[in-house]
Amino acid sequence: MPELPEVETVRRGLAPALEGARLTQVDVNRPDLRWPFPTDMSARLTGATITALGRRSKYLLAHLDRGETLIVHLGMSGRMVVDDTRLGQFHRDPAWLPRHDHVVFHTGTHRVTFNDARRFGFMDLVATDALETSRHFVRMGPEPLGNGFNEDYLVAAFAGRNTPVKSALLDQRIVAGLGNIYVCEALHRAGISPLRKAGRIASPRVRSLVPIIRDVLGEAIEAGGSSLRDHRQADGELGYFQHTFRVYDREGTPCPTDGCGGTIRRTVQAGRSSFHCVICQR
DNA sequence: AGGTCACCCTGTAAGC
DNA sequence: TGCTTACAGGGTGACC
Numbered sequence: 142m143p144e145l146p147e148v149e150t151v152r153r154g155l156a157p158a159l160e161g162a163r164l165t166q167v168d169v170n171r172p173d174l175r176w177p178f179p180t181d182m183s184a185r186l187t188g189a190t191i192t193a194l195g196r197r198s199k200y201l202l203a204h205l206d207r208g209e210t211l212i213v214h215l216g217m218s219g220r221m222v223v224d225d226t227r228l229g230q231f232h233r234d235p236a237w238l239p240r241h242d243h244v245v246f247h248t249g250t251h252r253v254t255f256n257d258a259r260r261f262g263f264m265d266l267v268a269t270d271a272l273e274t275s276r277h278f279v280r281m282g283p284e285p286l287g288n289g290f291n292e293d294y295l296v297a298a299f300a301g302r303n304t305p306v307k308s309a310l311l312d313q314r315i316v317a318g319l320g321n322i323y324v325c326e327a328l329h330r331a332g333i334s335p336l337r338k339a340g341r342i343a344s345p346r347v348r349s350l351v352p353i354i355r356d357v358l359g360e361a362i363e364a365g366g367s368s369l370r371d372h373r374q375a376d377g378e379l380g381y382f383q384h385t386f387r388v389y390d391r392e393g394t395p396c397p398t399d400g401c402g403g404t405i406r407r408t409v410q411a412g413r414s415s416f417h418c419v420i421c422q423r
Numbered sequence: 424a425g426g427t428c429a430c431c432c433t434g435t436a437a438g439c
Numbered sequence: 440t441g442c443t444t445a446c447a448g449g450g451t452g453a454c455c
Contacts, residue, residue: 144448175431175450199449217449218433241433259432261449304426313450320448369448370435389448412428414446 143215145285145318146361147372147380148199151221154375156194158223158251159203163190166247174243174257175216179266186211186246186266197278198317210269212277216261218371224252234377258371281317285354290316292348299339299347306342307335307410310354319354322367322389325416327354329388329398334422335415336408360385388416396421 143151167186169178179185186205195202201221203211215221224231227250237256244255244264255262267275282298283289298315299306309315310324319327328335330353333346366372366380369390374380383390387397388405396403396418403420 147448214449216432217447236434238434257432258434259447261431261433263450302425308426311449322448367448372448411426413449 143199143219143366143372144320144323145196145199146323146358146364146382147366148196148201148215148318149362150366150372150380151215151375152194152196152201155201155221155223155253158225158248158253158375159191159194159246161190161192162248162251164188164246165249168245168247170243170245174260175263178244178264182264182266185209197272198281198284198313199320200277202272204269208269209266210272212265212267212275213255214263216257216259216263218259219255219257219262220371220373221253221255221375222373222377223375224254226250226252234373253375280314282313282315283317285316285318285358290351290354292351295351296344296347299342302339304339305335305410306333306337306339307415309339310350311411311413316354318358321413321415322369322386323354323357323361325389326387327357329417329422330357332422334419335410335417337423388418391416 164186167183169183172178189205189207191203192206193204195204199214201213205211241256241258242254243257246253272278299309302309307324310319327350331346331350333342361367361382364380364382365374367382368379369383372380391405392407394405396405398418398421401418401421403418405416406419408415
């Protein structure tokens with residue numbers, strides 16, 4: 142489900158309920174998701190206070206006052222929604238099966254439910270001061286919205302690469318947080334074919350990708366992410382960025398580029414769908 | 424070294 | 440209507 146904008150949307154929605162809150166109870170309803178939960182996860186969380194709720198790439202980070210950080214990845218279909226238990230407001234989609242409520246976090250005033258039908262998500266607990274060297278992040282590239290991701294960096298990262306630019310931008314070691322949707326959208330805005338080899342793109346065009354990627358992600362965050370199937374904001378509302386897609390999931394529709402006249406095509410790269418216009422993306 | 428692909432799992436939609 | 444198939448926003452590890 143979630144790429145960086147969706148995870149950031151969830152983070153912003155959860156933060157008012159969780160930052161500074163003490164976890165009074167944590168229900169862990171099965172032994173694993175994609176991987177086993179960390180040992181004694183419920184006991185290690187219960188009684189802890191969440192000092193800050195952060196994000197690295199597509200990972201949510203709940204920093205605790207015990208020197209550990211809870212890492213949450215939503216996989217493809219993971220959702221986290223918050224209810225104010227004082228108001229009795231429950232954001233439950235009728236199609237959202239309770240048997241997929243795998244972890245429920247309780248504070249004195251709120252309940253946060255992690256629901257993940259496909260169970261591609263996972264959670265981990267690691268020492269906060271060792272986060273960057275943990276196995277999740279040690280090989281991870283820069284944040285696309287941070288200073289480490291810039292024009293010179295991307296030119297160097299693409300130099301000599303024989304892989305399609307689509308695969309290069311999905312490679313979390315090059316830039317961390319992009320997924321299938323936002324790579325397709327950014328490449329259309331840049332006029333670059335997803336099939337083109339990363340090392341065979343003139344450097345001015347590579348450089349142009351940097352502000353375009355920042356714009357696409359920023360606009361998507363402002364829209365609350367993209368809701369195709371599973372994504373919900375933390376209050377249960379849909380995201381709205383999918384209405385702005387130029388190419389993603391728009392096979393057969395006219396290219397939105399002014400005066401282009403092309404048609405959006407779907408291809409498969411590395412087992413995933415790519416969408417692009419063969420006329421204005423070269 | 425670098426790149427591709429199958430796989431993890433369930434739900435949904437399309438095709439027959 | 441019911442069955443089968445393809446596909447889905449991600450990440451890992453085995454393989455070439």
